[in-house]
Amino acid sequence: MTPSLVVLTDFFAVTNRALSYAAGLAVPLHAQLVLLHTRYDGLPVPAGFGAHHTLHGEQQTDQALLRLAAEQTVPTEVDVAEGFLPEAVAEAVRRHHPLFMVLGRPSATTEATELLTSVVMDLLRHAPHPLLLVPAVGWDAFPPRRFLLAVDGQPFTFNDQDHQEVLSRLLQATQATLDVVYVTDDEYALPGADSVLETVRANDLVNTFAKSRLHEVYHSAVVAGVLEEAARQGADVLVVVVRRHSLLGSLFHRSVTAQLIQESAIPVLLLPAED
CATH class of the missing domain: 3.40.50.620 (HUPs)
Known part of the structure; x- marks a missing residue:
């Protein structure tokens, strides 16, 4: 079975950098990517994204995910889950058996960072699996040595x-x-x-x-x-x-x-x- 890296995506700007980092690691790991998107209200929502949980917004999200997957330099599939994040992650781990999860860390506000940290801690308690957090800024070295x-x-x-x-x-x-x-x-x-x-x-x-x-x-x-x-x-x-x-x-x-x-x-x- 080809190993995978599951990237948690909710279309924050930071996600693109986390996705690029994951794709870069997938090459030497001989892994594929899975873009996991959860219809979940617990993560901080940036300005302009407030309507993405409407039916029209969900359809746009699905189409954007497919386009994003097609743009990757390694094999990439899309997994859209309903419900809350810990349950969705636990199911994704069961289904895809990833080496680890990847999540971008926003840097826009203290509130957003603290809320994301709370989500991460919740994942560690209820869906424990290796998790790589990639900051939006402050690092440049790749591949990591x-x-x-x-x-x-x-x-x-x-x-x-x-x-x-x-x-x-x-x-x-x-x-x-x-x-x-x-x-x-x-x-x-x-x-x-x-x-x-x-x-x-x-x-x-x-x-x-x-x-x-x-x-x-x-x-x-x-x-x-x-x-x-x-x-x-x-x-x-x-x-x-x-x-x-x-x-x-x-x-x-x-x-x-x-x-x-x-x-x-x-x-x-x-x-x-x-x-």
Whole structure:
């Protein structure tokens, strides 16, 4: 079966850049694209799009999706779903078995970004699947050559082997490198470097991983520490392992994950895992 990348599209201007990024990754991954459009009112609607849920608007949307699919440089199909986004995504995952989902992150207003972040967190809880968030602006490197994995130092496992293989497949396809960062401060005494390293190796995220690529950052704020390390290394993609209880508590708690989604200047790959 040809692997696929499912791109969530609602015709924000940012979506075109996310779609281009997905199409670019699909080539070395030997994957096809699926444009998933949900007739869903939960996402922020830009000016001029308020009538797209009328019958006429829906017909225009369907036609625009087909034209957009035809314009892609890789095989692309369209999937239009009814109902709410988590259910539509869960069904799309069951039907298409994507390597990961792709979603553009708007930058127009704080309100739009916060609302989209809420939608992403809802997806992680109810339809957990690897999700790549692509900012509208602030990054230029493609294909990505430097991935930075942010961990909290605690053990984690993936409940799906396909989720476990996403990062290694991306690294191999783009011939990129991987570094790992974990943040310590006076409040959180994390395990030593060897223990943190073992959490990465134990999940086979990469075939081999050198200790020299593990970076401990001392910072009073987890998000700032991670983003500063990403900037220092010139990282192209930030990878975050989001365990289920991370959405509720712990060092990488819900607000930390949400801040990374909102503030990262580079694409963020979210990998859902068990506790």
